[in-house]
Amino acid sequence: MVDQLILASECDVANEVICAPADVKELFELPTIFHIGELAITRTILLIFLAAFIVLAILYFGLRKGSVVPSKFQAVVESLVQFVRKDVAEDIIGPDGVKYAPYLTAMFLFLLVGNLFEVTPLVNFPITSRMAIPAFLAIVTYVIFVFVGFKKNGFRYLTDIIWPKSVPIGLRWLVGVIELFSTFILRPLTLAVRLFANLVAGHLMLTLLLGSGAIFIWNFADAGAKSLVGVAWFAFGLGIYLFEIVVAVLQAYIFTLLSAVYIQSSVHPEH
């Protein structure tokens, strides 16, 4: 919404082919809504709390009654929670997975809602297209799997990574270096960047395509025949919109799944 206003105010429909803001930051750094003392509360911060609130509301209203014979809504919420608990936490990590299930479930639901904000009408902004949440959750996962690795295996956790016994001796140092780099540096980085970049790209595409489409069609008096371009942008944007719904769900799942896989690799490093 805000993005489209920015685009509309800056767009020169007579000369441009697509409406883009002068500075791409404008699409991601949302305006301040109000101040609490010195603290500026931006729209993003409000959306972050809104996402948390929505997750709480879904869980609360879905599980409040706890009926033995569930309502449809209860069945959906139940299967969502059980999906992360059984199919992700327990199936991937093993019996120990129960311990990490609350973290993984909270992560999945929070990311799911945060991602779906991208395609939620009137919100239209994924909070995960800001680095804060992906980075924070990636760091938490990182801390968990490194901590668990050392706790379960002691110093052997590190030596098994640097000097992997299952690899032919000539290659061990090479695989060791790759593994060390991959486990301690690439894992958290890729985990965060994958989510962040996907949602940035999605938000950018949707804003530019749907925004440009709407503006060109709306200003057909100034744009003339170029309004047809707007129709094409809008149609393309709608296609991407459907695609982004899948991306939003998939990225929340992938982030959760990989977190579980990383934790599993620390619980049972031999696999």
Add this chain to the structure above:
Amino acid sequence: MLYALSTVLVLAAEEAEETSNVGLVLPDPYELVAGIIAFAIVFFFVWKWAFPAIDKMLEDRQRAIKGQMEDAEATKAEAHSLLDDYRKQLADAKGEAAGIINEARSAAEAMKVDIVAKAQTEAEHITTKARQDAATERDRALASARVEVANLSIDLAERVVGENLDRSVQLGLVERYLADLDRMTE
């Protein structure tokens, strides 16, 4: 389309030169704090409320299903024992019925034999009596005929002789004659 996308890229590249967008890929401190607080709330809610709630519900469900299955099992066992009872009763009833029928049949048979025997006796009795009656009747007729013949013979003889004969003497004579006749015919 490609032209448009390349325009976007060019625009982005130009912007990158103009202003630094490094801030876009680094976490904003305020958002980070907000994210940590928001996620912590979600996590604690899931951990302390949602999971216990779902566990309790699953246990209740498990118990309910187990209870229902046990009930069903008990009902089934009861139904089986009832069925066995009924079958047994049915078999007993059939046996009893067969017994009754056999008894009735033999009773009827006995009665039949009895009736036939009685009828035969009766018939024999009737036949014997009839035979006796017939014999008596014949004797009586014979006697009567004898008297008649004697009288006729005397009447005839009187007419031939033309005088009254001593009836008692003549009767004795005829009697004797008839008795001789009887002896000869026997």
